[in-house]
Amino acid sequence: MRRHSTYRPFGRTENRLHGLGLLALALILGASPIPASAGDRPNVLLIISDDQGYPDLGFLGHKPLETPNLDRLAAKGVYATDFSVTWPACTPSRGSLLTGRYPQRNGLYDMVRNDMVNYGHKFTPEEYAVSPEMTLGLDPREVTIGDVLSKAGYRCGTVGKWDMGQARRYLPLQRGFEFFYGHGNNGIDYFTHERYGVPSLLRGNERTTEDRGDYATTLFQREAIRFLEQNDERPWFLYLAFNAPHGASSFDFKGVQALDEDIERFRGHVPKESLLGYYAALYRMDAAIGAVLKQLSQTGDDKNTLILFLSDNGGSGNGGNAPLKGRKGQMWEGGLRVPFLAAWPGRLPEGRVVDSFFTSLELFPTILTACEIPAPTDLVLDGHNVLPLLKGEATTPRREMFWERRLDRAARLGNWKWISTPRESGLFDLAADPGETNDLTASHPEIAADLEKRFLRWRGEMLQSEPRGPFRDY
Numbered sequence: 001m002r003r004h005s006t007y008r009p010f011g012r013t014e015n016r017l018h019g020l021g022l023l024a025l026a027l028i029l030g031a032s033p034i035p036a037s038a039g040d041r042p043n044v045l046l047i048i049s050d051d052q053g054y055p056d057l058g059f060l061g062h063k064p065l066e067t068p069n070l071d072r073l074a075a076k077g078v079y080a081t082d083f084s085v086t087w088p089a090c091t092p093s094r095g096s097l098l099t100g101r102y103p104q105r106n107g108l109y110d111m112v113r114n115d116m117v118n119y120g121h122k123f124t125p126e127e128y129a130v131s132p133e134m135t136l137g138l139d140p141r142e143v144t145i146g147d148v149l150s151k152a153g154y155r156c157g158t159v160g161k162w163d164m165g166q167a168r169r170y171l172p173l174q175r176g177f178e179f180f181y182g183h184g185n186n187g188i189d190y191f192t193h194e195r196y197g198v199p200s201l202l203r204g205n206e207r208t209t210e211d212r213g214d215y216a217t218t219l220f221q222r223e224a225i226r227f228l229e230q231n232d233e234r235p236w237f238l239y240l241a242f243n244a245p246h247g248a249s250s251f252d253f254k255g256v257q258a259l260d261e262d263i264e265r266f267r268g269h270v271p272k273e274s275l276l277g278y279y280a281a282l283y284r285m286d287a288a289i290g291a292v293l294k295q296l297s298q299t300g301d302d303k304n305t306l307i308l309f310l311s312d313n314g315g316s317g318n319g320g321n322a323p324l325k326g327r328k329g330q331m332w333e334g335g336l337r338v339p340f341l342a343a344w345p346g347r348l349p350e351g352r353v354v355d356s357f358f359t360s361l362e363l364f365p366t367i368l369t370a371c372e373i374p375a376p377t378d379l380v381l382d383g384h385n386v387l388p389l390l391k392g393e394a395t396t397p398r399r400e401m402f403w404e405r406r407l408d409r410a411a412r413l414g415n416w417k418w419i420s421t422p423r424e425s426g427l428f429d430l431a432a433d434p435g436e437t438n439d440l441t442a443s444h445p446e447i448a449a450d451l452e453k454r455f456l457r458w459r460g461e462m463l464q465s466e467p468r469g470p471f472r473d474y
């Protein structure tokens with residue numbers, strides 16, 4: 001298998017495992033790509049999962065979980081081993097994905113959430129209407145990828161977890177999308193579609209309870225296919241944003257909700273009984289992705305659709321992110337580094353593994369490049385087109401990256417990673433030590449100082465950028 005670089009985040013054995021798994025899949029499935037006809041602008045399917053840990057793809061073989069459709073996507077496209085999101089939890093990660101900007105630049109740099117539910121408080125409708133979940137969201141001045149694509153003639157839809165505010169001004173139909181079915185807030189009960197007792201499912205701008213009782217992932221599958229069936233002459237962009245396999249946002253259920261049949265599939269086969277819901281929900285999400293991909297192949301859209309898949313942050317209740325350290329919410333790789341897949345028949349190689357570092361900030365400019373749409377000239381984007389990297393024609397354009405969550409800070413320069421939080425700090429060489437076990441601050445103080453300096457310079461740039469709501473004081 002052709003490799004992008006000699007950078008080996010997991011050492012030789014781990015890479016061979018990845019490589020063999022993919023090679024085997026490629027041999028099993030190996031169909032020759034059909035090139036897209038010249039001048040045809042591609043469709044784009046952007047899929048995001050929720051709290052799916054870095055090791056949690058079936059073909060990696062780390063756990064007895066099953067993701068056959070994602071495995072097939074990896075075999076037919078590109079799998080990245082060193083891909084990071086911009087924040088270790090949902091809202092800011094998703095906001096920067098859709099704006100192509102650091103959370104600290106677009107203003108959505110913390111969660112939009114009613115924390116009183118953590119103490120058992122049930123909101124009345126009147127209280128909820130003036131609560132953070134209803135009043136905060138992505139600044140309406142921010143430009144989403146939906147805004148840019150729809151202006152360029154794309155038909156844009158969002159299905160699933162929007163998570164960037166649910167007052168009307170924040171919802172997808174006001175942000176460049178003409179189709180929306182899902183929830184605007186951070187999470188729901190998979191069956192009642194309530195968020196801690198508050199009905200939260202919307203079709204377009206209107207609340208709906210028409211599907212109450214049905215499993216959310218299955219509904220999102222149905223609606224994604226509905227969007228695809230509404231095909232017209234325009235190319236389309238579908239943002240398929242799962243809330244799976246995140247834990248339920250419910251007073252009545254702790255953990256991840258799943259269909260009984262899927263729970264039974266894994267009973268006796270998971271390391272811990274408490275992981276049954278996670279494994280089952282992940283399996284069902286993968287099946288939903290499979291159904292959507294099948295729909296694409298039935299209409300022929302699969303031949304000219306760029307498919308991108310990522311998780312919004314590291315695993316939380318997934319039984320651990322080994323070989324990475326840490327979890328969701330943390331600056332360790334286990335919080336920031338996530339699964340990433342890309343496929344585009346005839347345009348991207350099949351069964352390729354990219355070990356170079358890049359981030360979710362890259363996806364906005366990458367999508368625009370794929371669609372041959374210039375970025376708005378007055379829009380400051382923080383990422384770079386990675387199509388040449390994915391194709392194996394160039395090295396990664398991402399040299400530096402910075403993360404900030406309240407007092408937690410991290411920076412990356414090449415393979416060097418610097419962390420500073422009130423609880424822990426360190427300097428790590430991720431090429432030799434992806435598990436962040438060997439703090440090199442004492443032996444390489446100049447590198448630690450350089451990364452901190454770069455972090456502070458970046459932070460200064462963010463503070464000098466045009467202020468955006470909802471959190472910033474301006």
Ligand SMILES: [Ca+2]
Pocket residue numbers: 049050051089090246312313
């Ligand atoms: Ca998440």
